[in-house]
Amino acid sequence: MLFLLWLLPSVLAAQPSTPDPISAPLRVLDFGQLNFLHTTDTHGWLAGHLQEPSYSADWGDYVSFATRMREKAEAQGQDLLVIDTGDRVEGNGLYDSSEPKGIYLSDIFRHQDIDLLTSGNHELYKQNTSEAELLVTVPNFRGNYLASNIDIIHPTTNELVPLAPRFKKFTTKKQGIRIVAFGFLFDFNGNYNNTVVQRVSSTIKEDWFQEAIRDKEVDLFLVIGHVPVHSPEYRAIFKAIRGIRWDTPIQFFGGHQHVRDYAQYDSKAFGLASGRFMETIGFMSIDGLASKASHQSAVGPVFKRRYIDNNLLSYYHHTGLDQKTFPTEKGLNVSRLITKARSELHLDKVHGCAPRDLWMSRAKYPDPNSIYTWLETEVLRDVRDESRGDTPRLAIVNTGAMRFDIFKGPFTQDSTFIISPFTSTFRYVKDVPYDKAQLIVEVLNEQPQILSTDESSPTTLGPVEQLAYPEDVIAQNWPSPDEQIPMSGPALVPGYTTKDDAGTDGDDTIHSPISFYRVPNCIQTLISPNALETPKTVDMVYLDFIESKVIMAAKFAGFDVDIAKESDVYMPNMSLTNLILDWVKKNWKC
Ligand SMILES: O=c1ccn([C@@H]2O[C@H](COP(=O)(O)O)[C@@H](O)[C@H]2O)c(=O)[nH]1
Numbered sequence: 001m002l003f004l005l006w007l008l009p010s011v012l013a014a015q016p017s018t019p020d021p022i023s024a025p026l027r028v029l030d031f032g033q034l035n036f037l038h039t040t041d042t043h044g045w046l047a048g049h050l051q052e053p054s055y056s057a058d059w060g061d062y063v064s065f066a067t068r069m070r071e072k073a074e075a076q077g078q079d080l081l082v083i084d085t086g087d088r089v090e091g092n093g094l095y096d097s098s099e100p101k102g103i104y105l106s107d108i109f110r111h112q113d114i115d116l117l118t119s120g121n122h123e124l125y126k127q128n129t130s131e132a133e134l135l136v137t138v139p140n141f142r143g144n145y146l147a148s149n150i151d152i153i154h155p156t157t158n159e160l161v162p163l164a165p166r167f168k169k170f171t172t173k174k175q176g177i178r179i180v181a182f183g184f185l186f187d188f189n190g191n192y193n194n195t196v197v198q199r200v201s202s203t204i205k206e207d208w209f210q211e212a213i214r215d216k217e218v219d220l221f222l223v224i225g226h227v228p229v230h231s232p233e234y235r236a237i238f239k240a241i242r243g244i245r246w247d248t249p250i251q252f253f254g255g256h257q258h259v260r261d262y263a264q265y266d267s268k269a270f271g272l273a274s275g276r277f278m279e280t281i282g283f284m285s286i287d288g289l290a291s292k293a294s295h296q297s298a299v300g301p302v303f304k305r306r307y308i309d310n311n312l313l314s315y316y317h318h319t320g321l322d323q324k325t326f327p328t329e330k331g332l333n334v335s336r337l338i339t340k341a342r343s344e345l346h347l348d349k350v351h352g353c354a355p356r357d358l359w360m361s362r363a364k365y366p367d368p369n370s371i372y373t374w375l376e377t378e379v380l381r382d383v384r385d386e387s388r389g390d391t392p393r394l395a396i397v398n399t400g401a402m403r404f405d406i407f408k409g410p411f412t413q414d415s416t417f418i419i420s421p422f423t424s425t426f427r428y429v430k431d432v433p434y435d436k437a438q439l440i441v442e443v444l445n446e447q448p449q450i451l452s453t454d455e456s457s458p459t460t461l462g463p464v465e466q467l468a469y470p471e472d473v474i475a476q477n478w479p480s481p482d483e484q485i486p487m488s489g490p491a492l493v494p495g496y497t498t499k500d501d502a503g504t505d506g507d508d509t510i511h512s513p514i515s516f517y518r519v520p521n522c523i524q525t526l527i528s529p530n531a532l533e534t535p536k537t538v539d540m541v542y543l544d545f546i547e548s549k550v551i552m553a554a555k556f557a558g559f560d561v562d563i564a565k566e567s568d569v570y571m572p573n574m575s576l577t578n579l580i581l582d583w584v585k586k587n588w589k590c
């Protein structure tokens with residue numbers, strides 16, 4: 001059933017730069033015995049999207065939403081569980097702009113009543129981030145944080161300990177559904193050396209896991225993880241559980257690819273991935289589970305999924321409430337906390353004004369509207385190290401270092417971290433024959449544009465970085481314009497039009513489709529005093545985050561220099577984030 005809501009400008013006018021919203025037809029949520037709300041890859045976007053009305057609800061609104069949804073489920077004698085599958089950090093001023101990073105964010109995040117959560121790869125890139133998980137987030141969510149395959153060196157005892165419990169068994173409040181839950185991270189190997197990520201394939205051979213899946217008093221296995229739902233890791237977990245429990249329903253929640261996705265493993269096993277950056281709240285319901293309350297055994301359970309656009313009008317619609325009845329006191333307080341934090345962090349401070357929108361994948365590359373073309377032709381021209389003077393240099397940047405589009409208008413302190421939050425700095429190798437440097441870039445760009453081996457396989461070259469939209473997901477989730485759902489009435493708002501294993505009716509809001517284009521793994525800029533001549537040799541400059549990939553690509557390209565030994569710091573302490581910020585301050589006057 002569809003409902004047509006007229007988005008009232010007043011509802012979304014809370015954010016200063018929010019454009020006037022237009023109409024949005026909405027699908028309903030079908031509740032079941034057991035219901036879930038799911039976030040993943042929020043990357044610090046707890047203030048929501050200030051420039052996009054479709055995703056403008058903040059964490060406080062989500063706190064109210066979860067409360068109201070729980071009330072609604074429980075009033076119907078049903079249960080609701082709230083899940084988060086990691087990558088909560090890095091990617092927004094609310095996290096990256098504080099010193100130390102994250103002090104405001106963790107204090108906001110903890111107010112959501114989360115039943116199960118786990119770690120992403122971003123929680124593990126740096127020692128202090130994973131230690132904050134161990135010392136702050138795990139205790140904040142006592143007993144609900146799961147880490148089936150992550151260990152950490154405890155900063156005080158120096159002992160290697162599980163980051164959190166490996167699994168958990170519990171019974172739901174209303175229906176008495178007995179659940180065994182796990183919390184996994186994909187086969188990640190880019191973590192700092194204070195943590196150990198055990199490969200999923202070996203974790204599932206461990207005694208504790210084998211015992212847990214042999215428990216006969218289980219109505220549902222719940223696997224949450226920072227793992228793509230279509231991935232070898234989840235396939236392996238599914239096979240391991242199914243091998244022992246041929247009939248028990250299994251619900252997976254995943255993430256990491258920043259896409260809306262839904263996987264069907266068999267008729268009783270499904271997986272939901274709920275996008276990125278607080279754009280999407282995933283909803284799942286399961287009906288027909290064995291349960292104490294209904295004294296029933298499982299009867300062909302029915303699984304249903306929805307991707308909720310994160311805005312107040314979706315929230316009102318799904319709870320049947322309105323501007324007055326929807327907010328909870330706690331939710332409003334969390335929104336106030338966010339406003340206060342943003343103000344203390346000066347996130348609205350304007351550094352310059354973008355003359356046009358610059359897109360990561362909504363524009364072709366190369367193109368004047370592509371953020372990568374802008375980087376190549378303008379920003380990277382400022383790559384210069386004093387000590388190397390005007391020595392010709394080839395600057396190589398992984399496209400994954402860019403995280404979000406730039407919208408025409410004010411470029412703020414928040415935008416600085418939204419578009420590229422990483423502290424990774426530049427390194428270089430001198431006297432690289434120009435043709436070899438070109439070959440190295442070619443090799444880097446020839447790597448398969450998939451994610452499964454990203455940062456996960458030390459033995460193969462693997463892709464330089466993940467694409468924002470990996471190829472298999474593009475094929476699966478991006479309907480062509482002719483798959484658009486025909487609607488009469490007002491024009492649809494452009495947005496997600498997801499195609500997944502259950503079809504094309506997953507999005508709560510019916511949007512018109514947006515075109516996305518592929519980008520290479522790496523972009524490059526040659527900076528040379530003599531623009532007309534190709535230099536014989538260059539300083540090959542790259543972000544240290546991709547050094548291991550550059551080393552392997554150099555071997556493939558037949559460049560016979562020990563890069564690990566010969567490379568050195570270029571532009572000391574200069575991150576891509578700061579390079580961009582300096583460029584914006586100089587070039588984008590308001
Ligand atoms: O220092 C860094 C860290 C990460 N990246 C890029 O991010 C992705 C991983 O991000 P997810 O949110 O986990 O998908 C990684 O593949 C790199 O592309 C980076 O560039 N620099």
Ligand SMILES: [Zn+2]
Pocket residue numbers: 041043087120256257258
């Ligand atoms: Zn992520």
Ligand SMILES: [Zn+2]
Pocket residue numbers: 087120121122226255256257
């Ligand atoms: Zn991730």
